[in-house]
Amino acid sequence: MRRNFLVLALAVSSVFSFWNSPVSAQKKATARFAGELIPADAGVKIGKLPNGLTYYIRKNAEPKNRAVLYMALKAGSLMETDAQQGLAHFTEHMSFNGTRDFPKNELINYLQKAGVKFGADLNAYTSFDQTVYQLPIPTDSAALFRNGFKILANWAGLVTMEASEIDAERGVIVEEDRQRGKNAQSRMQKELLPVLLKGSRYAERIPIGKIDIIQNFKHEELRNFYKDWYRPNLQAVIAVGDFDPAQVEALIKEHFGPLKNPANPKPHPTYGLPDNDEPLIKIVTDVEFPYHQAFAMMRHRGNISRTTADVRESVVEGMINNMMASRINELMQKGTAPFIYGKFGYGPYQGGLIPGLDATEVAAVSKTPEGLADALKGMMVEAERMAQFGFTASELEVVKKNMDAGNEKGFREKDKTPSNAYVQQYLRHFLQGTAIPSATYRYELMKKLIGEITLEEVNKAAKRMVKEENLTIIVQAPEKSKDKLPTEAQLLNAIRSAGKGVTAYVDNAVDKPLLEKKPVAGKIVDEQKIDAIGVTKLTLSNGVKVMLKPTDFRNDQIIFSSFATGGTSQADDKDYLAISYASNIAGDGIGEFDNTQLRKLLAGSTASASVYISELHQGFSGGASPKDLETALQLVYAHATNPRKDPVVFKKNIDDYKVVLANSGVSPEVAYRDTVNAVWTSYSERERKATPAELDNVSLDKSFDFYKARFADASGQTFVFVGNFEVEKIKPLLETYLGGLPADKRNEQYIDRGVKPLPGKVERTVRKGIEDKAQVQLFFHGSYSYAPENNMQLSALSEILEFKVLERLREKESGVYSPRVGVSYEKLPAPYYALSISFSCATANVDKLIAAALDEVELIKKNGATAVDVEKFKAESRRSIEVSLRENNFWLNYLVGKFRDNEDPTSILKQNERLGKVTPESVKAAAQLYLSGKNFFRAVLVPEK
Template sequence: MDLRFASISVFAFASIQAPATADAQSAQASIAPTVVVPRPAASWPTIGSDVPLDPAWHTGTLANGVRYAVRRGKQPPGTISVRVRMDVGALMERDEQQGWSHLVEHMVFRGTAHYPDGEGVRVWQRLGASFGSDTNAFTALRSTTYALDLPRADAASYSQALSVLSDMLTSATIDPKLLTTERAVVMAERAQRMPPLVRKMRETTQPLFFAGTKSATRDIAGNDATLNGASASALRAYYKAWYRPSRAVVVVVGDADPALLEQGVRTAFGAWTAEGAEPTEPDYGTPRAPATSVATVSDPQLPSQAILALVTPHDDGVYTIARQQRNFVDAVAIGILRRRLDSVAQRGESIILATVGVTRQRHIEDEVIVAITPKPGQWSQALEATYRVLNGALAAPPSQAEVDEQTAKLIQSLSSAVSTEQTLASAAVANGFVGSIDQQGGTAAPIFYLRLFALQRATLTPDVIQSAIKRLLAPDPRLLIASNVPVPVETAAKALASSRAAAADAGVAVREVSLAQLTLAGQPATVTGSDKIADLGIERVHLSNGVEIDLKQTAFEKNRIRVVVTFGHGLLGETTAGASSLWSSAAVTAGGIGPFSADELERLGAGRAILFGFGVGVDRFTFTGASGRRDVESMMKLMAAELTQPQFRAAPLGRLRDAVGVGYQSTFSQPVSVFQRFGAPYLHGGDARFAPLPPLSTVEGLTLPDFRSFWSKRLASGPLRVLIVGDFDRDATVAAVARTIGTLAPRTDDRPPASLVDVKADVPARGPVQLHHEGDPLQAVVAKAYPTIGLLDDVPTSTALDIAARLVETRMIEQFREQQGGTYSPFASHPQSSAMPHYGVFLAGAQLQTGRIDDFTRALNAIIVDLGAHGPTPDALARARTVASSASERALSDNGYWMNVLTGDLDDPRYLAFTKAAVSRWTDVTPATVKAAVARYLRPERGFAIEVLPVAPTVTK
């Protein structure tokens, strides 16, 4: 259950990232040189529109007004994804009803006419759907959406799952006693998702950016007065008024006959009847100029930002081809502005990061948002530098090369949608259709958009794009300055006026770049041998330079090839002192590769899938990218060059240092972020290498020579493995590796000593570990940790502990959340790592009010003691096993899962046996094995607590 509202934008430093794409050339070849002729609108998604509905969708409207759209989806196999969008959200609420849409969303899970409290979730669990990930709901300004991803596609399971969902939407009981508890849960969620810093930003931005619209005064989360004012009878009346067939859209995508999917909708929702008159649509308002166009907000924890918003009314009419074509033009225009701003940021002057984007929201407004992260104390200089870019775009048309770069990117994206359409996950397809409803345009087939843009492309001249830029930048700007020190509004207003008058940036001359300019020194390697792990479908190929290629060929993602190059020993290869520079990994590829600067690499990658990211793993360093058959060799050529021809530059390192410094203090704004950033070493036996960041003084003290020396050594050492998963040509791909990574010189393997690898989650000290945050003084995070065993030390026991984590989390939800209202999101997990042979930790915790810490501890201890003494009930165990095995079975159809498999030690027979038993191992868990594992490893004296408390602890009962 989630609230969809904006939070603080803290821009992370960007390394080279791999776009999600496929082979654009093959898709382009299929474009027919004919004019697109839309077919007549035939169903509710296309009424009044000339955008044709994708014929794969089967749509209709039931007699009671429920609209539906169903289609076949085969990924993952044997699954069905259901979405029900209710046309009710925060914009439908009166002032005294704020938060009621979200409160109703919670209450429909708390009992219906045919399913008592909790039973609906248990039914879904018996079918293999987990609460929270497979079953959830989301409240937004304009809608409330219910999501169910069912791991079974048979008619009986589908019917039963829909029966629960339809009962929730048609006959929720909204019991007064349960409302009292769930109100506390909703308030806990609000406290977790809306800490004081986020709320301060919202209270400043809403009247500035949304002046004149109802959105300016709406809070999805509500407040104490409105939530406490929601009696059961009043909330039930609100539910009956807005939850009615005419406001429901049911979307189903799954591995079943569409006729069966449609019949399921008819059976489950066909008898739904509305009570009373249709509610009156609210006055959504119209954007108008705010009382003042400049606002500032300050807080010691705030990262510095300057945000410009250029607002225009949204066209609430139907979606048309003409509007889509205008959006294509705007996408090219915005892309050019974004690239120019990024180029300025790369110079390392006053801007750390700057970007621009467009949001279009029905019943709200359209916005062009320019978000700037300045260097500390340089927001006014950054604002002026931004306006030099904007004014330059207004003063003269872009170059043809700039237009070509952005159109190539757009073609790549549209082509990717075409080539991956048949293998896109059903959940993603369903989510996409629900998202399109707000535009009232339905969903056309991906090939329609590709062909439409191909026909339009020749018309996108520099003059046309400049006209779009002028239109997009025409509104008077609204400026928000966020700072950790006070900034007078008058000062910000003067800076805005001055910046708007800044001289236009003429840009810089750019040279033509081509991959032909990059040369690899060595000779291609030859294949010296290969072997197969037949029952896993994995092949291992060995090259003459010592490189190992591990391949897993799949058809899960059409024409998509995932590549990971691993080398070295990552975190475990470092001493505590050596690890202090690992935080700077994001700046490694940001300086450029070989003869290319980072800006040139971006241009080189336009329309091609050749860019990749660099990361630090527990036991390896990685280059990670996704490509298609046309581009995979080019991507690996760049990866090989990064290992031998890295470019270390001062500007990217300086930007990263500044970015870390800007965002560092905001870590302390809420307990969860403190736990995530500073709790990890305590979960690894006090090992400081696992801290995501060293002290800020260490970050600030890293010089360019030290940075270059640190990473040059690591890029040049350690054995190389190339892991490839996806839809590839085996022989061509092996040859591509041989011509790229295979040209590198053989590398030695200096394995770290056992003392650095044998990490355990030992108890760090007596008593709880206490960390502190500076956010809401009534909020805390508490987690209890119990050291366990390594992943392969004792697989049956590890599996039993995995199940125990599911059981503990479920019971914490049922008992501490749903019965006591003590928290929104209790969690339990059992992380292990094959990289650390004897590491395991059982972790259970929650964010909660400080006064509920003792209650949580008692509840958790009681659950663990009961499991250790009696084991789970047969039904609870069966549900946990079914959910776990269903998740494992679905993972077998996921390329990400197989890439993770390849990263393990394929020479270890224990690891291979574990992998082969990914699904079957869950069936061996019994009440006795869970009871024994809990009794052995979750004894009170074995565990320790980590508490994140407010700086000045406030305890309330």
């Protein structure tokens, strides 16, 4: 029942990246005189070849034996002619379909055999003004590492563009457009972009292009785009990783130095967005869109942050965004707001779509079409309240504490910064010219600015944000509401009348401790070591077990999770709906602190803790810097012993969820998901979606009592802690807050309620939607002999089958964009496995492509895997585990799973041994066992007509 409002991608986002944010042109003119240029980090070598290619090189050991290589191009769909619309993106695709040194699919095959996964690791994207290729690659193989630069150079200037490959790729891109689009969102976007981007080339050059051009362009158009724009003076190579920088510089010169620019290069234009003197208003409806939402945007000219004064402006803007988010959350929690969801943000216009523009953006979602104007006005009232009266000193203090804590935490991790984070900084520097300061400079400047910025300065900036300038108003709603929506005049009036009668905000901060007194501490009664994996196992006097794995992977991180058996399985079917709010209780606050007060109380702390209640278990998860671990443990204790019962929040959440349920039926995807879930749970009463009317049967009292019962006995809880700590030093904290948890040692277990998929061969076809778009899911499933060896073989079967399905459906049939083969296996409550094949496609191709996919299933059952495919699987698996073993999150999830399922926690040490047992024959045996089709579920979504 967790709320999940599907506010569209155009919704605003707060700005927290102070180093890359635009500031308005007027402010920028002042900043140039008031601030200093930010010096580039000396840790990165920036150079330029004689042909104009720029390169960035940085040595970085996180992760070890790995490098991240990027090739960036300052060209995208904006550079296309009328006849080339979509060919910038098409060119990106062709870079993986044959180059001088890697013909046809040899590039992907070569990298997969080296452990680089296509899609997850090896990838690329095309935007309006840029095209970027990414290649994470191991550095412990000299030949592979050298070839990484050869691959980048092949993309940069040596793509072959064979006619047969071009024609084969047309269908793939058509299917990409179908998979990512062909829905309410994409239909509405086509109507909105001419307004949001009015008068600019951006509105005429959407990167996916025009399908009729994709299907019919002449080959020379694509080759000409590549020749014109893929040139070294528009390109950069970025290399960050565990390597010798001198060697890397030599490799860049060797492979990229010979590339040449065209004899008569086309001018490289830049484009912007003109001002609109009159408000732009657009109301868009769609039969499949479920919500009523409005956006107001006030756009300003901007620039790129390069000076200390620019950063100061951005920090102020970030503070305002944070404080406004807190106010809006507080207002929504009270249940009196005229909107069910609202958001305020100041930052890059449309997420930075057009460089040099920023905007104040306000969003509101209403329960009804008639209430949309009031919802938008309600959000604008908060913006006006901010502009007229500013913020309070206590609000600013909270946000400063949080920013300072984040700054400190980031600085403590400076030597553990992952390579990809550096790559993204250098990519922005090349494409936009943003500053790239060193970690020390960044830390010291941020600390200085956070301390210096005054309330007066913040409030002056807040007032500027609400000035009506380049106003655009957007409404999106269901088609059935079209005649009930506010008029353009009513929307404008909502914006312009919002400032009347506004009063100042009153802060409701509290000054009380989270816990009135410390709990009575327990004692450690047993201690054991699992030396093979560096784990210490403690048993506390109240029965709580604690598993501790100290690591040095991060300097400033401790994360934890726990479990105890029971969960919602303790509720009978007849009571299940009544207690279904229980998992939300912890999110409503703690004791007398509501959610807003709790956030303010924790200002400046990195501590977090949350609660979950799943079907079989309940427990806690969270984390903190080492210095804040005590606060995180206090939160655990408080959630367990002093939950908050808030009828106001409860009523709001139920009412909001009724709105979600009432409108969700218009979505084809939701109807399809509901059907799949019904079959997958055998139409279980416990798993079905409630109706809006049935939500009146959800009981706060029963949910609250159920929540308390789940955490009244901690004797079954097992906690796992991973991170930078010393076992002896944190023992007193564990004894106090975990050892002090109540426990009556009732030895509670979960109840197997028998929720399983329908057995046998089942087919369901959902007919809903108006687009020529089908979705297919094929499930093979059944009872399972759960064991690490079997899990490995089943994973190998899944990965290798995905290789074959991708080759068949995408490369040979050109009928899909990104088919997926997934696998899951679980031990509790009864061992079960499921392997699924999923894809989207044209409606007319459903049967043909299902037959092709099942043909690949039969082939792998008959012939097993090829030696090459087994080699690819093993290489990807080995590379993946090498990285995972140096990550705290991996160890936390791994250890929780092993202890929860009562398995050997040292099993990970035999991973390579199990991997060695994967052979073409073992994959064949697994296919025959798990893909028998005895239990098979075919689920298809097709349009109504």
